[in-house]
Amino acid sequence: MDWRVRAIRGATTVTENTAAAMREAVSELLDTIEAHNQFDPSDIVSVTFSVTRDLDALFPAAIARERPDWDNVPLLDVQQMHVPGSLERCIRVLIHLNTCKPQTEIHHAYLRRAQSLRPDLPVAQLSLSAPIR
Structure with missing residues (x-):
């Protein structure tokens, strides 16, 4: 077995800048990534979240924690x-x-309107069967 550090990318969108909307979207995104990559959280080296400047209702890391x-x-x-x-x-x-x-x-997850960020990925990889919102 040859262990390496790999990266998983993902993105999603919310319809409004609320804690509830962000909690739902981040949970859906991380659930999708975990389900399709089958990893143990103890194997995670680090996670970085970024948000656009119009989102400030909640830290995504607080949801992940x-x-x-x-x-x-x-x-x-x-x-x-x-x-x-x-x-x-x-x-x-x-x-x-x-x-x-x-x-x-490695399966990346681009959900909701964030599917537009990676038009180069196959549709199956982009949405992983998640609905666009």
Whole structure:
């Protein structure tokens, strides 16, 4: 077994800047990533969340910290660089983890309106059967 640090990317959007909307979206995103990548939280090296400047109701890391076995995961929240015309109310995540899976077996999750961020990925990889919101 050849263990390496790999990265999982994902993003989602919310319809409004509320704690409830952010909690729902971040939970859905992390549930999707975990379900399709089958990793143990103890293998996570670190997780960075970024949010667009129009989201400030809640830290995504606070939501992640409540997940089972995520209490010792190093988490960081940052504000995404603003580019005029870019996707609004967007939450992105970058998860670094130790795994023996090759990069080709890592599944990234782009949900809701964030699917537009990665038109180069196959639809199955983008949505992982999640609805667009």
